Amino acid sequence: MKITLIGSGNVATHLAIAFHQHGHTLLEVAGRSEKSVKKLAGKYNSTPVLNIRDLNKKSDVYIIAVPDHDIPLLARQLPLSNQLVVHTSGTVPLRAFPKKLTNTGIFYPLQTFTAGKRVNYANIPVCIEARLKASERKLSTLAGSISERVVHLDSAKRAWLHLSAVLVNNFSNHLFTLAEELLQKKNIPFDLLRPLINETAAKVMVSSPKEIQTGPAKRGDTTTLQQHLKMLEKDALLQAIYLVLSNSIEEHHGPRL
Amino acid sequence: MKITLIGSGNVATHLAIAFHQHGHTLLEVAGRSEKSVKKLAGKYNSTPVLNIRDLNKKSDVYIIAVPDHDIPLLARQLPLSNQLVVHTSGTVPLRAFPKKLTNTGIFYPLQTFTAGKRVNYANIPVCIEARLKASERKLSTLAGSISERVVHLDSAKRAWLHLSAVLVNNFSNHLFTLAEELLQKKNIPFDLLRPLINETAAKVMVSSPKEIQTGPAKRGDTTTLQQHLKMLEKDALLQAIYLVLSNSIEEHHGPRL
Secondary structure, eight states: OEEEEEOOSHHHHHHHHHHHHTTOEEEEEEOSOHHHHHHHHHHTTOEEESSGGGOOSOOSEEEEOSOGGGHHHHHHHOSOSSSOEEEOOSSSOGGGSOTTOOSEEEEEEOSOOOTTOOOOGGGSOEEEEESSHHHHHHHHHHHHHHOSOEEEOOHHHHHHHHHHHIIIIIIHHHHHHHHHHHHHHTTOOGGGGHHHHHHHHHHHHHSOGGGGOOSHHHHTOHHHHHHHHHHTTTOHHHHHHHHHHHHHHHHHHOSOO | OEEEEEOOSHHHHHHHHHHHHTTOEEEEEEOSOHHHHHHHHHHTTOEEESSGGGOOSOOSEEEEOSOGGGHHHHHHHOSOSSSOEEEOOSSSOGGGSOTTOOSEEEEEEOSOOOTTOOOOGGGSOEEEEESSHHHHHHHHHHHHHHOSOEEEOOHHHHHHHHHHHIIIIIIHHHHHHHHHHHHHHTTOOGGGGHHHHHHHHHHHHHSOGGGGOOSHHHHTOHHHHHHHHHHTTTOHHHHHHHHHHHHHHHHHHOSOO
8 A cells, every 4th residue: 555654753663664564655754853754754765744735645544643642733734635544543532533534544553662672563453443434444454464463443442442551551661660669779680570570471461360460469468568568658659559559459359268 | 409398389389390300309298288288299209298297307408388477387386496497488587487497598489470380490580598608508509400590688688579579560460450351341352452561571671661661641641641530430449540650650750841
């Protein structure tokens, strides 16, 4: 397919790589950041577009990969009408597109992208949604060309999936950060925790997380819980995190037998 | 070395496998649960001991692998005095051993063990501590025979490491559980999140978690934060978890630029 990418950040860059690998043509890369737009366009022989009003009209799909809060205004400025325009956000609903765009959709890859780190798209779910049936089929074909997991989700379900992704990715990573800080203060290398983090993820690849929960809160081990809360008494916020998560574990796993 | 294992649960079972693989002799397996003691002892040609008073006196090390709260009482019942006795707990301090045992220590493998799932011990840190220098060397040799990562930690540092392990393992896994429940209610397969969980762990294998934090709280994206809190308004506990973790992320990553 002929694709126009609007945006030149992490998501746009990773999409460009995947589309290029699977034989699609990146017709244009548009954005406000001259340097990164030209760099990304240059890599794939596509035209850099710095003024959005100069966009071509003949791409099969226009993919907006910019921060969530920029999507509505940017969409309103597009010199397009019945062309297929999609965004890549987990949170912005389909109805956020302006009415003058009659053929809109979502192309949401459920992954955390880091600059400079390659991602294997084959396993990444791509969630799609479109106003028109024909466009949904087109997005399904496009998503299916880069990923084995194409999922049709409406905007409400996509919002729940995104919220869940915040829990498992952003919040877990923050717990890792809190652990790293605690250990740094005590001169204990964070690297000691890496095998445990790895195993925690490996276990949930093949199990339901509820079934493999362990730890003091699960066991109802109040001695350890009290000891930990005491150790954290100089850090009210971390103590609150410890308490509310332990309470939730106890709620989910019932009282000790 | 000649080893006596006291306990026949997950930790004891995984240690038995590792010791056997690396040429040690499991002299005895002791415990109250006749069935599991006999099963474990049978696998490694060791003597099952159901009454702790019948323990031999000639093992090089006696390893107590029972629930934390059972350790002090059990240690008091051992028919031993100057033999090397260690436990495998992250939280119980060295001083919890009774005084009549003069040669005590800790052998704490930092991992989450699941029945039926093999574990590669080579990468698992084993934290050791001993009252006597000679015993510390002995434990270091034993730990070094099954793991590449032997760490000398005193009881206070071990407690901090254990607390950090609760954050990265128990709490992360509970976040996975909360996400699974949310998605179940909306008929969205949890399996969609597995590649993201995997990638989250993979990233922190090579990076400091603080440097790779992403998400609405990190970005200061209050629109998404408010939307998520509203979505969770019927679940006060989960809403509290969301709020306190988002606040902590904001504290750690500063205000939006």
